[in-house]
Amino acid sequence: MEKSKVLFVDDDRNLLHALQRKMRRKFDFEIAIGGEEALRILMEDGPFAVCIADMRMPGMDGVKLLTEIGRVSPDTVRMMLTGNADQHTAVEAINRGQIFRFFSKPCDDEVLEQGINDAIRQHQLITAERNLLEQTLAGSVKVLTDVLAQLNPLIFGRSMRVKSWCDLIARDIGYPQPWELGLAALLAPIGMVSLPPDTLARLAMGKVLQPLERDLLKRTPEVGKQLIANIPRLNHIGEIVYLQFKNFDGSGFPVGDNPKGKDIPLGARVLRILNDLAELSTSDMPLAQNFDELREHPHRYDPELLGQISDLLAIVDDSYDIETHPKGREQDVFLKSLRVHDFLMTDIETVEGHILLTHGNHVSEVQLQRLRVFQQIHKFREPIRIRRGGSRPSTND
Template sequence: MTEKVLIIDDDVNLLAGLKRQFRKRFDLCTAESGEQALALVKSHGPFAVAVCDMRMPGMDGIEVLGALKKLAPNTVRMMLTGNADQQTAINAINEGNIFRFFTKPCPPETLANGIKDGQEQYQLVTAERELLEKTLAGSVRILTDVLSMVDPEAFGKATKLRDWARKLAGYMNLPQPWKLDMAVMLSRIGWVAVPAEIQMKVRAREKLTHIEEEMIHEIPETGRKWIANIPRLKPVAEIVYYQDKCFDGGGFPDVKAGGEDIPLESRILKILNDLAEVSPDMVPGKDVFKLLEGQAKIYDPVILRAARECLSHTDGDAEGEERHEVAELPVSLIMAGHKLLSDIETENGQLILSRGLVITDAQMAKLRNIGRIHGIKEPIRVLKSLPTKA
């Protein structure tokens, strides 16, 4: 098995011995303290299995496994200790959710068999999670494909936000980036309930009546109700609900919440939404961030700083990264996977798909059908993927 194993113990002689015995059987890393172990998880994770001694200076084993549970919830956790009293075992199970409990001295083969069982458990858990995430992602993709046809402008904006969100999630090392990804793509779903004439007034920045303003404020609540009906997506529904809540407690919804009481992904989405409002570009400039920093109380300062560092520049075509080129093409040469750099409109000016969208097979079918009846303005400006550098 190739899944990595982390053993944590302050006994350097024990760690050296286990390295010699297990070097051909496991991809093994060791740490001499809880602090060192958590740093390794952040820099060299993920680990399939973590085996931790109970009695160590500084953080004890229960504290380490409890922190590890939050930092890397999929890692299978095990306890290794010379203190086998009942209360220690109870605390380890309750606070660290351990998979195995070993007492010292532990025969190497017993420990090896436990690690193998842990690797199998890790494979099972991650396979189930991957299946769930792919199933949910597929369902959301179908839903957003349909909604992008109903309201192409709103979902074109969501596609731009998703690109930013994926970069920022990687930069911040979010433990469950799929939640942010889905929340971004479903963040505009409530707009479907808003009459078209009111949507047009909002986009034209015309003054709204009191009733119309209430409809706009209800968009996140509407989205939450709809998304919550999808199994396992309640956390995503909450992210969408709080996407307009300010870090200082202001904004919608009108509930007592602020700071870190607001879901992390909602705080990210608030910044991305406001960036999109003031930046028409795919890469927001540093001047755009200065506008947001002028209203610092509204945003989580840690996330705002991370967004500026991550999004306000491009690194060019770094080796191994995906490369692109801009092209102007007729409809007949547009393909699924192309990213729109201009709106697609019928010959009489009706918007079909908004700039920023990545074309899907469903949208291609729509383009062909509309083109046969009404005709489509050509050429269409797109971003095409190129082969990556070796």
């Protein structure tokens, strides 16, 4: 049977080596001289089932060390050795949930060994419960996502793309539980199971919805929250899904006395950005210009977070490199790939010959929205010749 890994931390080298000789027959027992070395060993050789640290050490004391270990390796059971003068600090640490047990120095070897065995059993309980929960969650989430994939593959595909972006940025933006953000992205559209099939079909095709359908769509996060609430330990994810359309200034759904600004959960603020990026982007990664379009609606997004995500995800389209292409770059695009500020080199016309926009003009946001509507009714001559990038048009263009 594989021995459980134990890390013992002290600044007394002789004590450490003496303990290692006594304990290595019973445990996979490693030692560290001081807090900095302990963290290095934890990162290189971890995870550890148990960590015991002396309270008084130069540089980083035991409380600081074990608190940091609790952050980077939450399943590790932490214990502390203290002198009489440190017992008040140790009791406070236990009460805050940082420490499983503490021992007074000097500590009898048998007492220490028994404490390590108790800590190992505690670690086994923690990991067994976590594994059971993970399996239960994985099964429950798979059922929901399978339903969504069958319901509308296009919508599910978009949520998978958002999830992949969440996985890329989660750690860099300081998200405390990265898996949670990706799961929230995957489950974000689950409330759409409540929409009628005809509405789902029009939504997937980008067609304009009727007022009643738009109202039903706005309510889907509430339905999603109710569905997710039935899965244990996913309450916070349900709240993220519920607030995914909440604007940074407090407007948007849900309407009423709801959080705004930084009080909106971080996950919901991320989804507010990434969901809209997925609407704008036609590629696997969003372009810098997609972020520029989001910045035209500053009330919707957390500006600091938008900047962070842009730095992490934005792909630069060299068409917009003014030094390389001072007047932009000519290219052929299909109507679905047309963007705001593109300069038309040819007319945009239907196959019947009806001209909607003439060449020689930059495409405005209003015109692009109008084209999207007409695209559901008419067929257009494609591709369209455009010039993209270069100097931005003036407001008079």
